[in-house]
Each structure stands twice: as C-alpha cells, then as structure tokens.
Amino acid sequence: MPTRYDVDRAQLGELLAGTPRYRVDQVWSGLYDHLTEPHQWTNLPKTMRAELSALLPTALTPVTESVSDRGDTIKFLWELDGGSRVETVLMLYRDRATVCISSQAGCAMACGFCATGQAGFTRHLTVGEIVEQVARASRRARDLDRRVSNVVYMGMGEPMANESTVWASVERLHGDIGLSARHITISTVGIIPGIRKLAERPLPVNLAVSLHAANDALRDELVPINRRYPIDDLMKACADYLVARHRRVSFEWAMIEGVNDRDSDATELAALCRRLRPHAHVNLIPLNPTPGYLTRGSSLKRVHEFRDRLEALGANATVRQNRGTDIDAACGQLAAGQPVSVKLARQQPAASTDG
Ligand code: SAH
Numbered sequence: 001m002p003t004r005y006d007v008d009r010a011q012l013g014e015l016l017a018g019t020p021r022y023r024v025d026q027v028w029s030g031l032y033d034h035l036t037e038p039h040q041w042t043n044l045p046k047t048m049r050a051e052l053s054a055l056l057p058t059a060l061t062p063v064t065e066s067v068s069d070r071g072d073t074i075k076f077l078w079e080l081d082g083g084s085r086v087e088t089v090l091m092l093y094r095d096r097a098t099v100c101i102s103s104q105a106g107c108a109m110a111c112g113f114c115a116t117g118q119a120g121f122t123r124h125l126t127v128g129e130i131v132e133q134v135a136r137a138s139r140r141a142r143d144l145d146r147r148v149s150n151v152v153y154m155g156m157g158e159p160m161a162n163e164s165t166v167w168a169s170v171e172r173l174h175g176d177i178g179l180s181a182r183h184i185t186i187s188t189v190g191i192i193p194g195i196r197k198l199a200e201r202p203l204p205v206n207l208a209v210s211l212h213a214a215n216d217a218l219r220d221e222l223v224p225i226n227r228r229y230p231i232d233d234l235m236k237a238c239a240d241y242l243v244a245r246h247r248r249v250s251f252e253w254a255m256i257e258g259v260n261d262r263d264s265d266a267t268e269l270a271a272l273c274r275r276l277r278p279h280a281h282v283n284l285i286p287l288n289p290t291p292g293y294l295t296r297g298s299s300l301k302r303v304h305e306f307r308d309r310l311e312a313l314g315a316n317a318t319v320r321q322n323r324g325t326d327i328d329a330a331c332g333q334l335a336a337g338q339p340v341s342v343k344l345a346r347q348q349p350a351a352s353t354d355g
Contacts, residue, residue: 003059003081004031005135005172006128015055019048027052032176035135035142059129060136066327074140075329077336080105080129084122085336086156088133089329090140090148098150099137101130103166104157106338109189110224111210113254115328116156118292119338124162130169134177150183154208156334159186160194167201174203181205187252192229195237199244207241208283209234211251213260214268222260235275242276250281254288254332255298255306266306270313282310282317288330 007015009028016024023044030041038044038052060078063085067074072092079085084105091098107114108121133155138148151173153159159166166186173179181203188194189210198207213219219226226234238249253269255261273280284307287297298306303319310317324330 001057003126003128003132004056005059005131006126007056008172023048027056028176031056031135032178035139035177059126059132062136066324066329068324068327068329071144073324073327073329074137075324075327076133076137076140078133080125082123085338086125086129086133087329087334087336088137088155089324089334090137091323092141092144092146096149097141097146098152099134099141099148100152100154101133101137102155102157102334103130103153103159103162103169105336107157108161109158111189111212111222113222113256113287113290113293113295114332115290115292115335116332118290119335124165125157127165127168127172130166131172131177134173138177149179150185151179152185152187152208154185154187154331156336158189158191160188160191160198163191163194163197167198170201170203170205182247189223189225190229190234191225192233192237195234195241199237199241204245204247206247206250207238207245208250208252209238209280210254211269211272212254212256214265214272218260218265222256231272235272238280239276242278248278248281249276250283252283252285252331254285255303256287257296257298257302259295261298261302261306263309266309267313270310270315273310273315274313279315282315283320284317285320285331286322288322288325288332290332290335 012028013024026043030036038049041049063077063079065074065076074090076088077085086102086105089100104124105122106119107116109117111117134151141148170184173184174181185206185208187208187210212222216230219231242249284303286303307317307319322330
C-alpha cells in the first residue's frame with residue numbers, strides 16, 4: 001500500500017476519485033505546503049480527515065529522537081514497514097538548517113570504517129519513505145521557528161544504487177516542498193552509472209563523492225566498490241557531471257590516522273582536485289568512531305596540517321564541523337541500532353554486491 005508521500009499528484013487524484021478537484025488540491029497543500037497531518041487539515045470536513053488518515057498512511061513510525069549540540073542536532077530513528085530501521089539527522093546552524101536523509105536501510109557498499117556499511121544491506125527505501133523524512137524533520141524545525149533550507153543524501157545507504165527512486169524524491173523536494181536544487185546534495189561512494197544517470201537529470205543538484213583515497217591500491221581497500229569503478233573512470237564521470245550540470249563537485253575525505261592522512265595522500269588528492277574544472281572542493285572529516293573499525297581518526301592538528309598542505313597545492317579544502325558524535329549521529333555513525341560485524345581495521349572487506 002502506498003504511503004502518503006509515495007503518491008504523486010495524479011495518483012492522489014485517482015486515490016480520491018470522485019472528490020472535487022479543489023479538495024484534492026487542499027490535501028496536496030496539507031502534505032507539501034503545511035507538512036501537517038490529515039487531522040490538522042481543518043479546511044476539510046471532519047469525516048474526510050478521518051478517511052484520509054486511513055487512505056494515506058505514514059511510512060515512518062517514530063522510535064526515538066536524540067538531541068545533541070545543545071539542541072542544534074536532532075537524530076530521529078524510524079521504523080519502516082517490515083521492521084527495518086533508518087535514521088535522519090536535522091542540523092541547525094546559524095544561517096541554515098540541513099536535513100541528512102537515508103536512502104536505504106543499511107548499505108551494500110561495505111566500507112569498513114562506516115557503521116552503516118558494517119551492518120550490511122537490508123533494502124531500498126521508497127520515495128514516500130525518503131520524502132517523509134524531510135517532511136517530518138521540517139515540521140520539527142518549524143516547531144523551533146526554523147526552516148529547513150538544505151537536504152543532503154548523506155544518511156544511511158548509497159543513493160546512487162537506488163538512483164531512480166532517489167531522483168523521484170529529489171523532484172518532490174524541489175517541485176512540491178520547494179527546496180532549491182542548489183540546496184540539495186547527493187553523496188555517492190562513486191557508482192559511475194548512477195553519476196552518469198544523474199548528469200542527464202534536469203535539476204542541477206550538488207554532487208559529493210566519498211573519495212577517501214586518491215590511489216586505487218588504497219581506495220580498493222577503504223572503499224571496496226572502487227574495484228569495479230576505479231578512480232580514473234570516476235574522475236571522468238565527475239568531469240562530465242560538471243560539464244552537464246555546472247555544479248561544483250566535492251570530495252569527502254574521512255581522515256584516518258596513518259592510513260590516508262600522509263603528505264603523499266595530500267599530494268595525490270590535490271592532483272585529482274586539479275583535474276576537475278572548476279577544481280573539486282575537499283571536505284575533510286576527522287574519522288568518527290564506529291564499533292567495527294579500530295583505527296583512529298587523525299588528530300585535529302593533523303587534519304589542519306593536511307588542509308593547509310592541500311591549499312598550498314592549489315586545492316580548496318574545508319574541515320567539516322562535526323555534529324552529534326555523542327549521539328552517534330555524525331558521518332558514518334548511523335546504524336539504526338543494528339548490530340555490526342567487527343572487522344579488524346584495514347582488513348580487506350569481502351567483495352560487495354550492488355545494493
Ligand atoms: N553512501 C553515500 C552516502 C553516505 S554519506 C556515500 O558514501 O557518499 C556519509 C559520508 O560519511 C560519506 O562521505 C562517508 O564516506 C562518510 N563516512 C563514513 N564513515 C565515516 C566515519 N566513520 N567517519 C567520518 N565519515 C565517515
């Protein structure tokens with residue numbers, strides 16, 4: 001059964017066949033302009049509101065909400081139909097509010113340092129499950145007198161392994177919730193066919209690539225899908241994305257002590273950044289602790305040295321502010337309470353399958 005944010009406008013019309021057009025518009029407006037619940041749509045008759053609650057079920061059942069950073073980071077844990085669990089993180093900044101959403105329950109990419117990768121893949125999310133994360137987080141932000149301005153597909157899962165559904169959700173966020181494409185970022189581990197598909201889509205969303213290593217030997221180890229989509233091919237796909245969409249491409253780099261934070265890593269990474277026009281921007285994230293990966297993150301001092309080195313080599317880099325580490329809401333920590341298999345650090349993970 002489709003949930004309330006699964007159906008598009010035409011499907012809603014069919015679902016409410018026989019209902020006057022203006023009523024259908026009111027329902028759509030309740031879902032997308034007001035982001036509220038059917039019982040709150042007081043412009044509709046009471047009997048109709050009750051019917052709508054049954055006809056348009058929710059996709060997400062709230063399980064817990066955790067708060068950190070003095071209220072500026074809120075992590076939501078949801079249960080989905082079938083029992084899988086996913087997480088969403090709302091981050092309030094002085095000048096913007098960002099929601100980090102999940103596109104899959106679990107992930108098949110098996111990056112050893114990521115808690116979601118440690119837990120393995122359960123299933124793709126539906127459009128309704130993705131959009132409802134934004135709707136609910138936006139409602140929560142509004143209760144705090146804030147407006148969600150940015151959405152990042154950086155929660156659980158690999159968005160480009162679920163490209164068509166992710167794209168349908170992007171269109172809903174843009175066309176119906178009213179977010180600017182420039183404020184939507186899709187992060188990928190580097191699934192080239194997904195990046196190529198995205199380049200053909202009509203909206204210029206931002207592309208982030210989780211690079212973490214700038215040579216194939218190290219990247220094969222850290223990001224196993226690199227064996228299928230090696231760096232040189234990935235850079236070509238990024239270059240084509242830039243040409244097609246005119247959006248900056250950024251590289252994510254989780255800094256792991258002694259693994260990818262050496263001077264040689266900075267040199268290789270800067271060379272990759274300079275290959276793109278305009279140059280790729282690097283986001284440095286000190287590795288966050290996860291239960292299944294034992295190597296430490298780089299010290300903050302090393303992170304800053306690495307940044308300075310990149311800049312001296314002509315690459316732009318930002319040290320990403322870390323949010324919600326104490327509630328396991330930071331990059332790479334989302335596991336939705338799943339048990340993870342403990343791998344020894346830097347052990348070769350098993351070859352992964354596409355999610
Ligand atoms: N699967 C997509 C979307 C997830 S984004 C992707 O990989 O891009 C989550 C980001 O956090 C990715 O850049 C990921 O590589 C990074 N990450 C994973 N584990 C991390 C950790 N332990 N510490 C810091 N960043 C991590």
